[in-house]
Amino acid sequence: GDSVxxxxxxxxxxxxxxxxINCTYTATGYPSLFWYVQYPGEGLQLxxxxxxxxxxxxxxxxxxxYRKETTSFHLEKGSVQVSDSxxxxxxGTSYGKLTFGQGTILTVHP
Amino acid sequence: SQTIHQWPATLVQPVxxxxxxxxxxxxxxxxxxxxxxxxAGRGLQLLFYSVGIGQxxxxxxxxxxxxxxxxxxxxxSSKKLLLSDSGFYLCAWSVNGRNTIYFGEGSWxxxx
Numbered sequence: 001g002d003s004v005x006x007x008x009x010x011x012x013x014x015x016x017x018x019x020x021i022n023c024t025y026t027a028t029g030y031p032s033l034f035w036y037v038q039y040p041g042e043g044l045q046l047x048x049x050x051x052x053x054x055x056x057x058x059x060x061x062x063x064x065x066y067r068k069e070t071t072s073f074h075l076e077k078g079s080v081q082v083s084d085s086x087x088x089x090x091x092g093t094s095y096g097k098l099t100f101g102q103g104t105i106l107t108v109h110p
Numbered sequence: 111s112q113t114i115h116q117w118p119a120t121l122v123q124p125v126x127x128x129x130x131x132x133x134x135x136x137x138x139x140x141x142x143x144x145x146x147x148x149x150a151g152r153g154l155q156l157l158f159y160s161v162g163i164g165q166x167x168x169x170x171x172x173x174x175x176x177x178x179x180x181x182x183x184x185x186x187s188s189k190k191l192l193l194s195d196s197g198f199y200l201c202a203w204s205v206n207g208r209n210t211i212y213f214g215e216g217s218w219x220x221x222x
Contacts, residue, residue: 030211042218043200044154051209089154093209097142098202102153 001011002027006090009075013080013108021075021104023064023090031092033057033073035053035068038087047088080108111166112137116201116214123221129174129188131217133201136158136182141203143184145176148198161206196221 007022025031032051036044041079048057053068074091087107090101116133120221135141145157156169158176166176173192177185184201201214 034210035163036213044202044213046210046212049210059185093211097156097159098204098209099156100154 002031002092002094002097004090004092004099004101006088007104008102009091010105010107013106015061015108015110016079017108019075019084019106020076020078021088021090023073023075023101024071025073025092026071027094028091029066029094031094033064033071034091034093034098035062035064035073035075036089036091036100038089040086044089070093080106082108082110084108112203112212114165114201114203114212114214116199116217118217119215120218120222123191123219125193125221126190129195129219131186131190131199131201131219132182133186133214134182135184135203138182138203138205140181140206142206143182143187144202144204145180146185146200146202146213148200148216149196154200158186191221193221195219 003026019074034049035047037093038044046060050057050066056065064073064075087103087105088105091098113136143160146154148154160166162179163178174188199217202211204211
């Protein structure tokens, strides 16, 4: 079946540091790929998405590119802020079902 | 615009008691509906999904059940809760045929 593997955390960074959270997927066919963010005590919010190979999703300074050759969708941000502290989930959909990775806890210190 | 609501937001239930979490979606028709669980310190697990009234698919065997009595209503239930049922439950929806899924606010369940 489909599966998503993302970098285990927790990740701790200083403000303005560069962020990368790795995500790879295994699927039959070509899934759409997503990053969701969960702020403390809240539900999940869609952060960005890409629906086909070489698509780049971007939002709030975050970016991820759908790499078919490496089956990856790594999340990046050039300069993180304290307000980016949250749990980040990579996910892929196939036939309407969204499969998530385990989540990566990000903590950004001032 | 479309909105999704689930309730209650928080509940504490004794072992062996029943459970009912309710979710409704507004502003769309015939959505796909989902229940996910996030156990403490773990990722998200798809529990149930539904593509129409009365059509429920279960992803994992468990102590829970789901029902869809109306087009935009999705209910998660249990007859007798276990300690292991504790977690954060998320309802979600998507447009039928589209891949983007949108989540509700979540419900924290603590079984004591």
